[in-house]
Amino acid sequence: MMEMPPLQFAQTNGIRMGFYEAGPKSDQPPMVLCHGWPELAFSWRHQIKALSEAGIRVIAPDQRGYGVTDRPEPVEAYDIEQLTADLVGLLDHLQIEKAIFVGHDWGGFVVWQMPLRHPGRVAGVVGINTPHTNRAWADPIELLRKRFGEHMYIVQFQDPAHEPDKIFGTRVEQTFDAFMRKPARRPDAPAEEVVAGVGASPRLNLAFPQMIANYDAAHDPRTPILSPEEKQVFVDAFTKTGFTGGINWYRNMSRNWQRSEGLDHTVRVPSLMIMAENDAVLPPSSADGMDKLIPDLEKYLVKDSGHWTQQEKPEEVSAKLIEWRRRRFG
Template sequence: MIEMPPLKFAKTNGIRMGYYEAGPVTDKPPVVLCHGWPEIAFSWRHQIKALSEAGIRVIAPDQRGYGATDRPEPVEAYDMEHLTGDLVGLLDHLEIEKAIFVGHDWGGFVVWQMPLRHPTRVAGVVGVNTPHWDRAPMDPIALFRQRFGDKMYIVQFQDPGRGPDKIFSSRVEQTFDLLMREPTGAPPNKPTEPPVAGVGASAKTNLAIPDMVAAYDARFDPRKPILSAEERKVFVDTFTKTGFTGGINWYRNFTRNWERSKGLDHHITVPSLMIMAENDAVLPPSAAEGMEKLVADLEKHLVKDSGHWTQQEKPEEVSAILIEWRRRRFG
């Protein structure tokens, strides 16, 4: 039986946002859990339960473009100003002064930006798999194209004809069957070229995900699924209803975000935690090397034998790390 709190709604930053809340309202500072792509607040189901039962107030939104939250049409409505502004508006709605922001995958990029753009609203930051980098030396999409070629999924996601959106939306079950599995084999090698600042992905990683989904047959995949049939149905039903364009539009703002972040000080002073996954091929632990130069108060924790979907693959360990750090640093 899957346990989730009741779905609530907030008017924030020009949209209606769906979110889940659990734990004592009196607990301060609360923890805001921000999902990645292609995920929803449901991705944090294990942490919502564990943290709230530990007496910690937890808030998990479906972010802009996802799940129960609005999906504006313009691509630029998904830039970093909008994504961070949504979270500020959610705090305003809940009458919360400051929160600890926890982000996985794309949610990680957003939460590391929160103390840079809204420092008075941030008590602490936790990146799950996603490290904090300085601004890239050039347009990230040009870098991706130069290093990985036109088939790399983030480059493909720039397609104005929205081919990737159609591939995923016409093959929702295949998309989750391909993506949400445990990795096989040894941890990814330390990349021969380091991840590009502000970009990620080592030179050994060239993921043509739309093409992989189009050709995928789960019958021939030896990897173990990380979702039960019931959990898989939640993702499949949600994305069958919403499509994938809202989430992919976050990727379509890489260049805009890079242009608009010129002059932004990327140093972070709030208490910060970096949770790394040993076997994440896209955001390997090596991607977090050097974070200490930008993040003054940083702790790191390595989750062994986990791939990219860390909070779902190793839920007890991730929850325990969050609870221990939250209690030790914030009482």
């Protein structure tokens, strides 16, 4: 796989997880890079190279349900307790006491939960695009349904018949052609509120399955962020695995909310929030108020970037990670 170190495997939390590792093993604490949906460890290829060349040990897994990592059948096998336990098991496999966890998109939700659920294993946290929020006042799926309607993609993802999975799974190349592009323009309606960490404007078209079903790349003026060879890595992986594993993460949002009652949401480790100026789903405004939950928080804005920040602006994201890591951890 282009620009990636050799693939390795770990037995962790009842599954076999594929991961990539680079940089000196003596470097402590290492940085664990956690991808979002629909992505892979490959999404971090630029950061793996840059961080390891800077002398930082870096580890990037295909997370549960993705790529070469196992895809258990039960939906509840993808709740936040399992996703965080997978990362603890990966540290155990590598005999690492503590790590800095870096997460983009859904990976961001996971890494912000790590210091709440496994504080002894976390040295620091970096969220890319995805903010840390307090527990929602009601079931997040019901809040999203009320705010955006039945066609909002996360609401659609709750469909027990897996119709969204089938739409993406039968149009894999269309899916990556449509998603992996720079935004056409800066969103004109930043979120005025955040619902369970999803801060999109209600005027956005969030009916992603229907968007993909009707998509034609020939009429899309936006600039792709992937080369044809890079896009093929994603297409090949998701052609083999389908999308259900990753979508099952969304199918646990209500369960995660129910089971987090009484959990202290204060993050007590050094933290960095990297925001993307033109992310329409997770805009910079969605990170407002994070300092109330994270006493040691820095924020950094990547200008002229949409949602796929570490792939759209790889040099800037890598440089910020290296600078913050060196300044805060030596």
